[in-house]
Amino acid sequence: MAVVVLCSAGHSPGVSTTALGLALTWPNEVLLVDADRTPTQSVLAGYLHGERSGHHGLGGLLQAWRERRPFDEVIGAEAIDLPQLVARDEPVRFLPGFPHPGVVGLFGGAWPDLMAALAAREGDVLIDAGRLGVDGLPLPLAQNADLVLVVTRTSLVSLAALRLYLPALTDSTGSERLALGLIGSSMPYGRAEVQQQFGVTIAADLAFEPEAAAVLSDGAPPPRRFAGSGYVRGLTLAGRSIAGRLQAARDLIGARR
Numbered sequence: 001m002a003v004v005v006l007c008s009a010g011h012s013p014g015v016s017t018t019a020l021g022l023a024l025t026w027p028n029e030v031l032l033v034d035a036d037r038t039p040t041q042s043v044l045a046g047y048l049h050g051e052r053s054g055h056h057g058l059g060g061l062l063q064a065w066r067e068r069r070p071f072d073e074v075i076g077a078e079a080i081d082l083p084q085l086v087a088r089d090e091p092v093r094f095l096p097g098f099p100h101p102g103v104v105g106l107f108g109g110a111w112p113d114l115m116a117a118l119a120a121r122e123g124d125v126l127i128d129a130g131r132l133g134v135d136g137l138p139l140p141l142a143q144n145a146d147l148v149l150v151v152t153r154t155s156l157v158s159l160a161a162l163r164l165y166l167p168a169l170t171d172s173t174g175s176e177r178l179a180l181g182l183i184g185s186s187m188p189y190g191r192a193e194v195q196q197q198f199g200v201t202i203a204a205d206l207a208f209e210p211e212a213a214a215v216l217s218d219g220a221p222p223p224r225r226f227a228g229s230g231y232v233r234g235l236t237l238a239g240r241s242i243a244g245r246l247q248a249a250r251d252l253i254g255a256r257r
Contacts, residue, residue, distance in 0.1 A: 002246040003118055005035075005145040006181070007129040007137060009169075010161025013153045013183045016042045017217040018206065019128040021235040023092050024085035024216075027243050029123030031079060034058070034097030035141070036130030037104045042217065044096060047082070049219045056080055057096030059103055065110040071117035086227050086236070090123075097128075111140040119144065124243065132165045142172040146246055149203060151181040154189040159197070166198065175200070181238070184208030203245060204238040207231065 006022075008015045016036070020043055023032035034043060034057070044051050060078040061071060079093040098104050118125045127145070129137055142148065148169065152162050162180075170178055181204035185191050191202055212231035214220040226232065 001119070001121060001124055002146040002243070002250070003115070003125045003127065003144065004147045004149060004242065004246070005127045005129050005137065005141050006149045006151055007169075008131050008151050009158075009165035010131065011153065011158050012131065013151050013158060014213060014217070015130060015151045016040070016128050017213050018151050018181060018183070018204075018235075019126050020047060020082075020216050021085075021213075021232075022204075022239045022242070023094075023126050024082065025232060025236040026092070026124065026126070026239045027236075029090045031075075031093045031095060031118070031121065031123060031125045032082070033095040033118070033125060033127045035127050036097055037133065037138075038130055039098040039101055039104065041097060041099075043082075043094060046217050046219045047215075057099065058107065059099040061095075061114065062103060062107055062110060065113060071110075071113050072120055075117055075121070086232065108138075111138045115140045115144045124246075132169065136165070136168050136172055139172060142169070145173070145177065146249070147203070147242065148173045148178050149181045149242070150178070150200075151183060151204075153183050153208070154185055154187050154194060156189075159189065159194065162198070166200070170200075179203035182206065203242050206234050206238060 006015050006019045019032060023030050056078050061074065064071065064074045075095065079095045082092040082094045127141065129141060152158050179201045182191060182194065182202060183206050185205050187208060191205055195202055209231045212229060215222045215226060
């Protein structure tokens, strides 16, 4: 298993859409967690067409934490299944995010327990952490993730924001567990230029395709043969590359599969 945290620096390049797309095409058993501390419930409102999660999600976990119930005993009940995008053997599970902005501050002491429970799960975990704020990622996420993937566009505005936030994130995460996910390479700066400027591994390089992405972000009707489109193939290849990279790292240190 592996825990991957996705976030962005300053702007909105499509972190939630990327996290959802990777989860729906991930090569292994996977749980997607909405841990955005600026709650939008974008997956529920977009891909799930306004479905209400009820008490499912981080709100339910907070209640369990207050009652001192172990997270590993309740995460399964708090998660829901996502409609499949591509044919796969296992369902994609989704843990909805905070039900109200006021809940976010109450969750501070629960982050270590959440990360410990996610790390102990079978299968992989993708965490959508949204935008980095002035406080960066919650330390348990930064310090215990197997990979922190910073999603960014390649415009000068986006890269300038990335330069502001990246040093602190590198300090808390460690450069060996930090990587970039590019959206719209060569718009205008290419992969090689970004790599040279920031010295950070680029683990994903996805095309900027707003109409295709709207199927995930806004619940737009998928066009014919969407599952076989270049957009979905790009997500699939990125997920396989990231999962393969993490598995190679686990094999190197002899960690459990």
